[in-house]
Amino acid sequence: MDDEAHIEFRCFATLGGYQPENADRFPVVPGETAGDVIRRVGLPLDEVNTVFVNGRQALMSQRLEPGDRIGVFPKVGGG
C-alpha cells in the first residue's frame, strides 16, 4: 500500500544544488508545510526569497497537498 503523498520540488539558480534527487516525486507527509520541506532538504532560509506553490507565491506556513508543484528561488532579477 502506498500511503505516501508526493509533490514536485524544484530549486533554482544558486539554490539549485539543494534540489533533491527525487524532485519529480518528492514524498511529503500529511500536514507538512512549504517551510517543513524546505528545512528538510537543508535549504538556507536566509537565501530563500521566493517560494511558489502551483505558481502562486506562498508563505512558509502553507500546507502542501499531494500533486503540488513547489519552486524555491533566491533573490533574482533581470529583464
Next chain:
Amino acid sequence: MDKIIRINTRDRTHRVENLSDMGFLGGRALTSRIIAKEVPPDAHPLSSANKLVFAPGLLCGTTAPNSGRISVGGKSPLTHGIKESNAGGTVALALARLGIAAVVLEDKPDEDADWCALRISADGVEFHDAGELAGKTTYNCVEPVHKAFGEKNAWAVIGPGGETCRQASTIQFTDPSGRPTRSAGRGGLGAVMGSKKVKALVVDPSGGERVKAEDVDAFKTSTKRWAAMLKEHPVTSGGLPSYGTAVLINIINEAGALPTKNFRDGRFDKAPNISGEKMAEIIEKRGGKTREGCHPGCVIQCSQMYMDEKGEYLTSGFEYETLWALGANTTIDNLDDLAVMDRTCDEFGLDTIEMGNTLAVAMEAGIIPWGDGKAAIGLLRRVGDPSDPLGRIVGNGARFLGDAYGIDRVAVVKNQSLPAYDPRSTKGIGVTYCTSTQGADHTAGYAICQNVLNVGGHVDPLSKEGQVELSKNLQVATASIDSCGFCLFVAFAVLDNEDGVQTMADLVGARFGRSFSSDDFVALGVSTLKDEQDFNERAGFTKAHDQLPRFFSTEPLPPHNTTWDFTAEEMQGAKV
C-alpha cells in the same frame, strides 16, 4: 558636457550649440525634449523632418558605477510615436569625454546619395565615404572600421536591417571588447539612421578629457555608497553576474507568466533547456565567459561570451528577452540555435524581441513550423537579402507580417511587440505595456520586481489592485534613471535601499555642483514623460491606443486562467 553637435546629413555640415540653452538635461530627458520640440509630430519617421539624437546620460564618463548608458531618440518607424531606445556599449563614455551632451542627425540626403561614416573627435566632425561598409553586417564592419579609423574608437553602426529601413532595425554599439553587440533595440531607430544614409558613427575619445565632478569630495562619498549598494544586493552581485538576465526564465515560468507559443500558455515545458542555469553550464563547459560588462564601469557584469560547440565565440548580450522571444514564444528550445539567431539579429541589426514575435507570427501563418530552430534561422537570414520580399516583410516586425498573411493573433501595443511577461498573469507590467509612450516595453516600468521578484515589496500579480499606481511610479523613476545614464538594473538595489534614490540624486548634484534633491530626481522623470506624452498626443495617439490586443481579454491564460481585465479608461491613471 555642454555641447550639442547638430549634423546636417544632406549638405554634410555641422554646427555646435550650447546645451544650457535647453535646460538641465541628459540622456532620455534630452533626446525626448529635442524630439518633442523639434520634430513635427506628423512627420514620416523616414523623412527629412525626423531627427536622430544620441545622448549620453548625465553621469556618463564619471567614476560612478553603471552610469555609462546612452539614449537614442527619434520618431519611431515602428510605433510612429516618440522613441527612446537605450543601450550600453562604449559610445556614451567617448562622447562624455569629448564634452558632448548630444549628437543630432538632421535632414536627409537624396535617395541615391553615398553612404557615409561620421567621425567625431576633439577636432570636430568629419564625413567619410562608407562605400566599403555598405551592405555589410555589423560584425563584418569591425575590420574595415579598424582599418579606416583605428582600433581605439567607440562606434555605432547599422546592419542591413537599418540600411533597408526595416521597422525592427536596431543601432548596434561596440562593447568594451570592440564587438558591435549592444543594441538600441526597440522601435526601429536603425531605419532612421539608414534613411539619413549614415552607416556608422565613430567617436574618437583620445583628445578628450576625463570627466571630473564639480564637488570632488561629495562625489567620492556618494560613489562609495553607490558602489556598495550595487555590490551588496543579491540580484546585482549574485544572480545577474552568475546567470545573466536569463536567470529569469525559470522564475517567470514558475510564476506562470512565460508567454509560450505566441501567448497561448504561461508555462513552457522545455523552459529549463533555455534557462540561465543551462546557459552558464554550457558556457563553462566550452570555455566562454559568464561575466562581462556591457560598458566600462559596470560592476554587475550580466553579459557573457557564449561559444559554439567548437569553442569559438558566437554571441554575447544573450538576454532573457531574446531567449524568450526566439525560444519559448516560438517553442524552440535548442540553446545553440537560439545563440545563432541572436547573433544573426546583431549582425543584421534587428531587435530580438520584435523578431521573436515576428517568427511566432510566421509560425501562425505556416511559413515555418513551430519549434523549428533551423527553419527560423533560415527565415531570419532572408532579412539580410534586400532583394527578398519576404525578408523585407519579416524585417518590419510582427504586425507587418501578420497583416501581410492575414493573421489576427499579433501581440503588439502601438505596433510594438510585447516582451517576455504575459500581462494576464503579471498585470503590473501589462499596465506599463499599455501606457508607456514607447509601445509595449518592459523596461519602461518594470513591475515584475514587485509582481514576481519580491524586490521593492510585493503586489499580487493576478489582482488589479495597486498595479496602475505601481506602474506609474516605476515609469517616472525609469525615465529619471535613463536620463542619468544609469543601467536600469541598478533599480533592483535602489528599490531595496531606503537611501537609493537619494544617492542617485546626490551623485548628480555633486557631479554638476548644484543642488539636486530626490524630488528633483523624480521631477526629471515626470518632465521627460510629459514631453513624450505631449509628442504622442500631437502625433494622434489617444487613450484608445492604451490597450492590449483583445485576445488578452477573452482568452484565459493557463495555468492561472486569468484574463486582462483593465479598461483603457482605467489605464489613464498611469499617465503623468
